[in-house]
Amino acid sequence: MTDTADRTDEIREVERIIIRFAGDSGDGMQLTGDRFTSASALFGNDLATLPEFPAEIRAPAGTLAGVSAFQVHISDHDITTPGDAPNVLVAMNPAALKAELDTIEPGATVIINTDAFEDRNLAKAGYDANPLEDGTLDGYTKIEAPMTSLTKEVCKDIGVKPRDAERSKNFFALGLVSWLYSRPEEPTMIWIREKFKGRDLVIAANEAAYRAGNAFGETAELSASRLAVRPAKLPGGTYTNINGNTALSWGLIAASQQVGLPLFLGSYPITPASDILHELSKHKKFGVRTFQAEDEIAAVGSALGASYGGHIGITTTSGPGIALKGETLGLAVSLELPLIVIDIQRGGPSTGLPTKTEAADLMMAMYGRHGEAPMPIVAPSSPSDCFDVAIEAVRIAVQYRTPVMILSDGYLANGTEPWRLPSVDDLPGLSVEFASQTNGVDDEGREVFWPYVRNDDMARPWAIPGTDGLMHRIGGIEKQDGTGNINYAPDNHEFMVRLRDERIRKIAETIPPLEIKGDADADTLILGWGSTWGAITSAVGRMRAAGDKVAQVHLTHLHPFAPNLGEILGQFENVIVPEMNLGQLTNLLRAEFLVDAQVISKVSGQPFTAGELVARIQEATR
């Protein structure tokens, strides 16, 4: 028997582990969680993550407000959520313990940096007594490690100053957790060397801290706590671990390549959308122009200007930005130009919860412009789905010459999952043709170009400046169909309002029919949209495994709906709609289909967990 096999004997295998890393904002917990996730991904686990950080860049150190956490769920089978209650909590200081202890499962393992549990930190976290000693952690498996001092100790030999050494303590935590949960060391070492290239002392300190964490596990005889999660049996292919904002950015680039038009992003920084601006600004070699505008209004204006010029204009923002862009979106509706509008939703109203998730902008996307200003809406359901939805949004925008709203949210934006990379050859083919011919005759018999003559899709020609002979003027004033001439006549406005509505509804003709998942003959349908997909899928899976009959349908297209939605709704006695708002899709369904849909709401800034959904679905159908 080999040595490795010997050691595997000591390690208990489990199907899944949910670990929550928590510490002060300055403790590097996002990075630690991210590294653990990458190592797990490369190891072949299925996984899902939930990063959570405070809105302040640096809230006062050691306080509850400054706690930053990262939850990762690793599994040997297909999973769709970052998990319900964590099995393991890493608490780098008393505030982290206090903030997170309620969220973990009873009897969970709590890994503690004991060095941080001194009087000052305890007081800042609001502890009167030391929770490590007063029985607070009775019933939990406690693993105590003086992470700060041990890290300083090993760094001393390599010549790193104690202050600098302290910063490496998150790698100690990572080393210890990696040992406990049998993660390979190599990916982290490679990453450290690449990330800190040229800073040899930092590399040495981080490597030493990681190994010290590893060694601590061995020498402190923590073997009883060791667990392993086998690689998941996922469909064959090449995988990468991706978050929603990156997938969305790549989807836009892919769509631009497929359709053969350059991207132009006009954006103003806002959490949690800024990472799309950061990501796209890295890809100039794809011909992507990014423009950090002076405000949200200029961001969408510049994108619309670029669309007019024949680019795929994009603007990215969160809810407050959509509110500011409303007038320009109305102009885009009137001009009938392609435009991609991306709302990474967050808790509102107003500044609300910038770093927390919510999906309460659906009504704003539907109706948040003056006048009748219909706009197609699509919503991704998982981080990797952002890629496909970006392509679908571009398809609709260029085929139908319309602004399209993508509703993602903070949970999808920052959460990650393994994604089986598509083959570039299999991506949807997109195409567009700019107008090149005149299409009308004026009063004097001259051949002219009329900007509002329509094709079979009711789309008007996209005639870009520079095209021979097609000079024309467009604007936000009501116009006559066909000629595009200004027209204030009552009948004309009535006609145009109805026409704009109809042409957006017509998009349903090219939306694939919805599929019912689970038990098509069940009484209860769980209907979702957006990022609730993971929790709903997991909840429906659990209920069916327990013998309940339940069906699931998930919407990508929110306006217009897929053509068979009404028919599906008619097949079920109970229609239950989990939403991270007070019932916005529910209201749309009730209005459109006269169906007695019931909402399950959650507006705490946190995504649904599968466990709570099961309970609430059971309650609602009792």
Add this chain to the structure above:
Amino acid sequence: MTAVPLTTKKDWTSDQEVRWCPGCGDYSILTAVQLLMPEIERRREDTVFISGIGCAARFPYYMNTYGMHSIHGRSPAIATGLAMARPDLDVWVVGGDGDMLSIGGNHLIHALRRNVNLTILLFNNQIYGLTKGQYSPTSEVGKVTKSTPMGSLDYPFNPISLALGAEATFVARTHDMDRGHMQEVFRRAHAHKGAALVEVYQNCNVFNDGAFGALTKRDSRDAMLIDLKHGEPVRFGVEQERGVIITDNGAEIVNVADVGEDKIHVHDENADRGVAFALSRLAKDRVSPTPMGVFSAIDRQEYGDAASAQLAAAQEANGPGDLNALLHSLPTWDVS
């Protein structure tokens, strides 16, 4: 670029009926532009007029070019996106003082500081016309209008000072009563690479008639308009008897005879902008001698060019984008 065919004013005139009030100063500005266009050697197809909302903003409808009549205040932002995406186009922005200095003030100053390749014509009539006569951000203090029956309280913007303060690389002023002067200034503004702002004193004969009458009437021009000419002493007056000197306190009007010809400031469009700023502060009201012409014209990298250069540099360094490589750019693993 496709060869530029010979054209006349008629070729640049659209079939739309012009709908400004009879006697409005906008007519003469439109004529000046339509007469100028055949001379500047750009095709109509490559020319775009973008406007916001207001009387002036109707302008694109009357030009037989590409055009967009957008929303209030946003034309500099929309034009910025178009000019960045399509550096091959000749993009003009037209708007009034309410459009560009009030609701759209933010977009104007940022387009100027970025130096986007736009020719911006700011029709300043010191009043809101389309909404029927409220005071504007350039109206004088105390202006009695429908919204200010006891007189306005707001101190006005000086558009030239504002543009200089916003780091504009080309700043000029002209007025609607002198077609030749307008054409010359517009020609210069158009030829400038980067953002060019031209303030056009424009008479709104319905709501603010004669606002600039003391300056622009044919028989007062010699005494009241100070024509800035690059490389020439700044002199004016029927006999060119008056001039401008620059002192520690700014620009001052003097009698040439009092100070001597060699003390008169020689205008240098490319010079330190402090002097241009001082010249922009010379006239304190609309009944004092007022400079016209190009205040400042300096070279600075144009924004769209700079953006295109980054794209070219990225492609040169890394080759054109490869989608498959992008998808594999994060750590990957294989599942069989």
